[in-house]
Amino acid sequence: MSLVIDSITKRFGPVTALDGASFSVEPGRIFGLLGANGAGKTTCMRIVLDILRADSGTVTWQGTGNLELPRRTWGYLPEERGLYTRMTVIDVLRFFASLYGVPARDATREVEEWLERFRVPDYRDRKIEELSKGNQQKIQFIAAILHDPEVLIMDEPFTGLDPVNVGLLKEAFLEMRDRGKTLIFSTHQMETVEELCESIAILDRGKVVVSGTVRDVKRAMGRQVVRLALDGRGAGEANAASDGAWFTSIPGVRLSRQGEDFSEYAVEAGTDPARILDTALARGARVTRFEIADPSLEEVFIEHVGRRTVAEEDRHLAGSTGAAR
Amino acid sequence: MSGIFPNAWHVARREYLVRVGSRTFVLLTIMLALVGFGLAVAPVVFRALGADKPLEVAVDVEAPDLGSDAIGTLAAALNGAAANTGAPAHFKLSAVEQPAAAEARVRDGQLDGLLTVGRGTGGDLVFSYLTHASPNSPATLAVRQAASALTIDDRLGRAGINPSDRGVIFAPPTFTAASTDPQDDRDEADFATRASLGTVLVVLIFIAILNYGNWIAGSVAEEKSNRVMELLITAATPRQLLVGKVLGTGAAGMTQYAAMLAAGLAGLLLQGAIGRRFFGDAPAAASTSGLDPVLLLVFGACFIGGFLVYSGLYAAAGSLITRTEEVQQMAGPIIAIAMLGYFAAILGGTTAPDAPWIKVLTFVPFFSPYLVPLRMAYGTITPAEVMGALAVLALGVVLTLWLASRIYAAGVLLYGQRPGLRTIWRAARVAR
Numbered sequence: 133m134s135l136v137i138d139s140i141t142k143r144f145g146p147v148t149a150l151d152g153a154s155f156s157v158e159p160g161r162i163f164g165l166l167g168a169n170g171a172g173k174t175t176c177m178r179i180v181l182d183i184l185r186a187d188s189g190t191v192t193w194q195g196t197g198n199l200e201l202p203r204r205t206w207g208y209l210p211e212e213r214g215l216y217t218r219m220t221v222i223d224v225l226r227f228f229a230s231l232y233g234v235p236a237r238d239a240t241r242e243v244e245e246w247l248e249r250f251r252v253p254d255y256r257d258r259k260i261e262e263l264s265k266g267n268q269q270k271i272q273f274i275a276a277i278l279h280d281p282e283v284l285i286m287d288e289p290f291t292g293l294d295p296v297n298v299g300l301l302k303e304a305f306l307e308m309r310d311r312g313k314t315l316i317f318s319t320h321q322m323e324t325v326e327e328l329c330e331s332i333a334i335l336d337r338g339k340v341v342v343s344g345t346v347r348d349v350k351r352a353m354g355r356q357v358v359r360l361a362l363d364g365r366g367a368g369e370a371n372a373a374s375d376g377a378w379f380t381s382i383p384g385v386r387l388s389r390q391g392e393d394f395s396e397y398a399v400e401a402g403t404d405p406a407r408i409l410d411t412a413l414a415r416g417a418r419v420t421r422f423e424i425a426d427p428s429l430e431e432v433f434i435e436h437v438g439r440r441t442v443a444e445e446d447r448h449l450a451g452s453t454g455a456a457r
Numbered sequence: 458m459s460g461i462f463p464n465a466w467h468v469a470r471r472e473y474l475v476r477v478g479s480r481t482f483v484l485l486t487i488m489l490a491l492v493g494f495g496l497a498v499a500p501v502v503f504r505a506l507g508a509d510k511p512l513e514v515a516v517d518v519e520a521p522d523l524g525s526d527a528i529g530t531l532a533a534a535l536n537g538a539a540a541n542t543g544a545p546a547h548f549k550l551s552a553v554e555q556p557a558a559a560e561a562r563v564r565d566g567q568l569d570g571l572l573t574v575g576r577g578t579g580g581d582l583v584f585s586y587l588t589h590a591s592p593n594s595p596a597t598l599a600v601r602q603a604a605s606a607l608t609i610d611d612r613l614g615r616a617g618i619n620p621s622d623r624g625v626i627f628a629p630p631t632f633t634a635a636s637t638d639p640q641d642d643r644d645e646a647d648f649a650t651r652a653s654l655g656t657v658l659v660v661l662i663f664i665a666i667l668n669y670g671n672w673i674a675g676s677v678a679e680e681k682s683n684r685v686m687e688l689l690i691t692a693a694t695p696r697q698l699l700v701g702k703v704l705g706t707g708a709a710g711m712t713q714y715a716a717m718l719a720a721g722l723a724g725l726l727l728q729g730a731i732g733r734r735f736f737g738d739a740p741a742a743a744s745t746s747g748l749d750p751v752l753l754l755v756f757g758a759c760f761i762g763g764f765l766v767y768s769g770l771y772a773a774a775g776s777l778i779t780r781t782e783e784v785q786q787m788a789g790p791i792i793a794i795a796m797l798g799y800f801a802a803i804l805g806g807t808t809a810p811d812a813p814w815i816k817v818l819t820f821v822p823f824f825s826p827y828l829v830p831l832r833m834a835y836g837t838i839t840p841a842e843v844m845g846a847l848a849v850l851a852l853g854v855v856l857t858l859w860l861a862s863r864i865y866a867a868g869v870l871l872y873g874q875r876p877g878l879r880t881i882w883r884a885a886r887v888a889r
Contacts, residue, residue: 181691183870208691214684219475230467231692275688 134158135180135283135314140189142175149175151338152189157316157331159194159282162309164325164346165318166429167335168437173318174211176335177285180316181206193283204232207281211288211318213272217261221247221271224260225278232279239278246274249307250300266297273304284308286317290324302328322429332429334436341436350426353435354401357428358385358408361394361421382407388431394421398431461700464693468701469708472676476709486713490720497724501731512569512596515562517553520576523611527574528552530610534603548599563587572600574607580615582608655834656807658756659827661714662763663799666826667792669710669764670771673702674784677775677865686869695866699858703768710764755843756830762850763826767795769854769861776868794823802827810837819846822853 135157142150150172157163167173178184180191182198191198193205215224222243229239247253250270260268269292277284290298305315305328319325325332326346333343342349379385384400385408399405405424412419427435476482495502514535516528528550535548553559553571562568570588577583584604590596606627613623680686689698774787801824805815810832818824819832825846832838 178870183687183690203692206691208688210684210687210691212684212687214687216471216475216685217683218479219471227467227471228688228692231464231689233463272688 134194135316136190136192137176137180138190138192140176140179140186140191142172142179142184142186148338150179150186153335153338153340154189155333155340155343157314159314160309160312161330162305162315162328163317164329164332165316165335166320166322166325166332166433167318170337171335171437172338173335174287177208177287177316177318180285181208204279205282207276207279207284209273209276209284209286209289211291213269215260215268215271215275218259220257220259221263222256225271225275228275229278234279242278243274246277249304250274266293269293270297270300273301277308281313283314283316286315288319289317290319290321298324322433326429334433336437342432346429347426349432350429353427353432355427356399356401356405357388357425357431358397358399358405359394359421359423359425360397360408360412360419362412362417362419379408379411382411398427461694461697464697465701465704468689468693468698469705472702472705473708473712476672476676476706477712482709482713486716489713489717493717493719493721494724497721498728498731501728511547511549513549513551513567514570514572514600515553515559515568516550517556517559517571517573520574520582522576523574523582527607530607531572531603534606535599548596560587563589569596570600572604574604582611584608651834651836652807655831656803658830658834659799659802659806662760662826662830663795665710665714665760666763666767666795669706670767670791670795671784671788672710673706673768674771674775674788675781676702676706677772677869678778678781678784681776681778681869682780690869695869696862699769699772699862699865702772703765703858707761707764707768752830752833755833755847758847759826759829759850762822762847762854765854766822766826766850766857767791769857770794773861773864773868776865777871779871798824798827802831806831806835810835816842820849822850822857825850 137156138154140150140153141148153172153176165173165176175184179186180198193201216227219227222240225243226236226239229242230236234242244253244256247255252267252270255263255267255271260271263271269289273286273289276286289301293301302324305317308315329346331343331345332349334341334349342352344352379387379397382403384403386398386400387395388398389396397408399408409419409422516531518527532548532550535550556571556573559568559571563571566589570586570590573585573587575583575585582604584601586597586600586604588597588600610623610627613626614620618626680689693701770791771788774791775784778784778787798818801815801818805812806828809815815828815832819828819838819842829838829843829846829850833843
């Protein structure tokens with residue numbers, strides 16, 4: 133039994149935020165909800181949490197409709213974060229725990245444990261407004277899990293965190309999963325998804341364009357990726373300098389990334405990736421790296437959504453301004 | 458559908474503790490308590506400042522034929538008229554030998570006034586009055602009234618009517634006002650006390666609605682603007698949040714009012730002690746004749762009902778705005794309704810408590826909190842009307858809170874839009 137989102141449609145006036153979206157999340161797993169800005173991720177989460185009502189479609193967890201489920205089933209970390217800034221950490225957290233029926237004593241013990249885990253035990257009696265944004269985010273995460281929810285839903289949990297805190301939060305995710313919790317989060321950071329998620333769904337303009345385990349989603353692309361380095365240099369460049377695109381002799385191979393360290397080739401289904409190695413060796417090159425892999429989620433995302441992710445856009449933007457100068 | 462409690466209690470408890478613990482609340486409460494205490498001991502303070510000393514008026518009689526009892530006639534008229542015009546308790550009159558010196562004393566402020574009585578060419582008396590007070594102050598009006606009494610007395614004398622007959626002419630008539638209610642044994646003083654009591658109750662309710670209503674709207678808007686709302690709305694239902702907010706803020710408001718009333722009561726109780734300590738005598742005991750327990754009970758019900766019916770609206774208004782600065786703007790229509798009820802009570806209710814339109818407004822939930830206690834203080838409402846008005850008010854509270862929680866449920870998720878009536882309506886219809 134799992135979390136099943138079935139044909140959810142939600143309109144806000146003329147705007148269709150979700151258009152028959154369906155996917156399911158296996159219990160005890162970490163699930164990534166991907167999509168460009170405005171794809172419908174937040175609306176989808178709000179409908180699961182019953183903050184919003186769908187125009188049509190159903191949400192069930194372990195076979196029970198979400199409208200019948202107790203509120204404490206869910207833990208929620210909203211994208212827009214906020215806490216009562218003039219209250220102390222312990223008071224805020226005990227307040228939210230009390231709304232879920234957690235006794236103050238249990239809440240206090242749990243809070244102290246989590247503050248310890250996040251390496252900020254002395255924040256217990258500090259006012260929220262005295263904390264940095266990153267630390268407020270940790271408090272918000274604790275607020276989402278204090279009542280021991282079965283499903284944890286987090287909207288962009290990693291934005292605004294420094295690498296150290298991202299690491300701490302990832303550890304917390306894994307800890308929650310090991311406790312048997314189901315985690316769903318949205319993000320633009322594909323590396324994080326690759327690292328944490330067993331399964332994903334990609335939303336585009338309110339529709340689920342692809343969903344399933346990360347491996348299946350990648351395999352469904354029908355192609356593989358070869359990473360190749362010759363003489364310790366980027367193979368593409370090395371060869372472009374001599375006699376151009378030597379790999380064009382192999383059908384179904386396309387240079388997809390050319391770097392100083394290595395080059396990446398997209399290999400269509402039906403083509404044996406080993407042919408690249410054979411061809412390179414036949415040309416007398418010294419191969420220092422050869423790797424066959426599935427396409428990255430970044431590629432999967434771009435292929436399905438047809439647009440760059442935000443991270444990609446930023447990089448692109450930075451590159452073009454650099455060129456203009 | 459989850460029940461309202463215990464989550465509403467948790468929300469109320471947090472709201473109350475944060476509110477009562479804030480510095481502004483503590484300062485405001487101390488200030489209000491001081492005001493309450495100050496008002497209660499005001500009579501003693503006024504005495505200490507000499508505000509209740511008799512007004513000293515010098516009379517310069519320049520009409521030699523005027524009888525020597527002219528000053529006596531004036532004094533009688535003045536101190537008799539004082540009760541009707543609300544002028545200070547009494548006047549002290551003295552005859553003047555040297556008008557210039559008396560005039561200087563008036564200008565110095567040693568005397569309150571100099572009344573010069575002469576005789577004009579037509580034979581009538583002519584008065585001129587020198588004073589610091591304004592021409593239409595109660596004291597000046599009383600002097601003017603006394604002057605006309607003296608003029609009439611003088612005219613009668615010149616018409617040949619002898620002094621003893623003139624006394625008969627000026628004797629007050631026998632006049633009894635009988636109430637249609639045989640049980641009603643209140644005298645004029647009772648009515649005066651109750652009238653001012655009614656006004657005070659209306660003002661207390663009005664201030665509570667505006668002030669604490671504003672707290673609620675501000676607090677909801679703040680939760681929205683700092684985005685705590687997203688967490689709250691997942692943890693609790695809109696109804697729990699709304700009811701908790703109203704209860705918590707209401708309790709904080711009650712705390713403040715209780716502090717003010719307790720300080721006022723302490724002031725009343727200490728009046729005697731302060732009087733004895735500083736003046737060697739106790740002032741007349743504060744009148745509590747208008748304070749019957751039933752009136753206080755109904756007032757309490759109206760206070761709470763009025764607060765609830767308006768605070769629902771304020772919470773809904775707060776849920777529709779994104780920034781706390783917009784609270785005043787959004788609360789405008791609510792303030793207008795509250796003002797309408799207030800002025801209906803203060804202007805209409807006190808002058809014509811029996812008028813049909815006042816009776817109708819008594820049964821409108823937004824106005825009954827003012828009008829029921831007011832009309833009760835005036836004794837112009839039947840027990841059945843009180844019960845009916847309170848029942849309608851209770852119904853109004855339930856309906857307003859229900860509607861408000863729907864608007865609230867929809868409003869808390871609207872960000873950055875300037876919500877029109879259509880948006881609100883559409884959102885409220887689809888809300889949980």
